[in-house]
Amino acid sequence: MTALLTAEAVTRRYGSLTAVDRVTLRITEGERHALIGPNGAGKTTLLDLIGGATRVDAGRIGFAGRDVTRLGPARRARIGIGRIHQRPAVWPSLTALENVEVAAWRRVGGLRGVATPGRFRGRLREPALALLDRVGLTEVATSAAGHLSHGQRRQLEIAMALAGEPRLLLLDEPAAGLSSVEVQRLVTLLSNLSREVSVLLVEHRLDLVYTLADTVTVLHDGRHVATGGPAEIRDSPEVRRAYAEAVR
Numbered sequence: 001m002t003a004l005l006t007a008e009a010v011t012r013r014y015g016s017l018t019a020v021d022r023v024t025l026r027i028t029e030g031e032r033h034a035l036i037g038p039n040g041a042g043k044t045t046l047l048d049l050i051g052g053a054t055r056v057d058a059g060r061i062g063f064a065g066r067d068v069t070r071l072g073p074a075r076r077a078r079i080g081i082g083r084i085h086q087r088p089a090v091w092p093s094l095t096a097l098e099n100v101e102v103a104a105w106r107r108v109g110g111l112r113g114v115a116t117p118g119r120f121r122g123r124l125r126e127p128a129l130a131l132l133d134r135v136g137l138t139e140v141a142t143s144a145a146g147h148l149s150h151g152q153r154r155q156l157e158i159a160m161a162l163a164g165e166p167r168l169l170l171l172d173e174p175a176a177g178l179s180s181v182e183v184q185r186l187v188t189l190l191s192n193l194s195r196e197v198s199v200l201l202v203e204h205r206l207d208l209v210y211t212l213a214d215t216v217t218v219l220h221d222g223r224h225v226a227t228g229g230p231a232e233i234r235d236s237p238e239v240r241r242a243y244a245e246a247v248r
């Protein structure tokens with residue numbers, strides 16, 4: 001299988017702490033890859049390094065055949081790396097629909113997002129409404145994003161990320177703070193996502209990880225512990241040890 005993303009021996013330090021320590025990760029086209037590990041393992045930092053929000057101190061990141069190590073997050077988003085954050089990042093004063101339209105407008109080349117010329121609006125509206133429907137937000141399409149619940153903002157951010165037509169979607173704890181109905185909708189959405197999109201998922205809920213992921217990578221104290229299929233990881237003594245150490 002062709003690798004879409006390769007992170008080679010990437011390292012990020014914060015003072016004397018090495019948050020991510022020479023981690024190598026490979027994600028193939030269409031793969032659902034989960035990143036797990038105890039608190040502070042370096043999962044979010046690794047997503048930040050891949051998305052470009054944080055620069056590596058050492059190592060290299062390749063995406064779709066090019067070296068993206070030095071590219072900023074906006075450039076990486078434009079070439080197909082979409083991201084959702086632990087705290088949903090939406091424009092609170094715009095409606096849910098406008099948020100998705102702006103995300104789609106950026107995809108087609110809009111500058112800095114906010115002013116969407118009317119002539120493009122018509123073309124953006126139908127796909128934006130379809131995305132809101134997919135994430136279950138049709139009823140609040142015209143509500144200001146700032147008035148939505150945490151769970152709804154999370155779904156909105158996923159719709160916005162999809163509007164960017166990513167080839168790789170980075171999801172940082174997408175189920176956090178969702179109701180059980182919303183979690184079920186999220187699982188359905190991710191399960192039905194086209195295999196044209198690869199997914200790198202950070203998630204504490206191991207039931208979701210084992211349901212959704214083809215491959216699981218375990219980090220502990222910034223270091224790579226294991227990579228394998230869900231069954232292999234679940235039964236791995238090394239992985240149990242990493243978690244046991246973390247809770248001791």
Ligand SMILES: Nc1ncnc2c1ncn2[C@@H]1O[C@H](COP(=O)(O)OP(=O)(O)OP(=O)(O)O)[C@@H](O)[C@H]1O
Nearest residue numbers: 014017018019037038039040041042043044045046
């Ligand atoms: N901006 C920062 N400045 C200083 N230290 C940081 C910074 N970001 C992360 N760290 C530290 O790096 C380590 C890894 O953090 P990170 O958030 O990547 O872990 P995580 O596996 O995502 O944890 P969690 O599951 O709790 O979200 C932690 O010790 C954290 O305190």
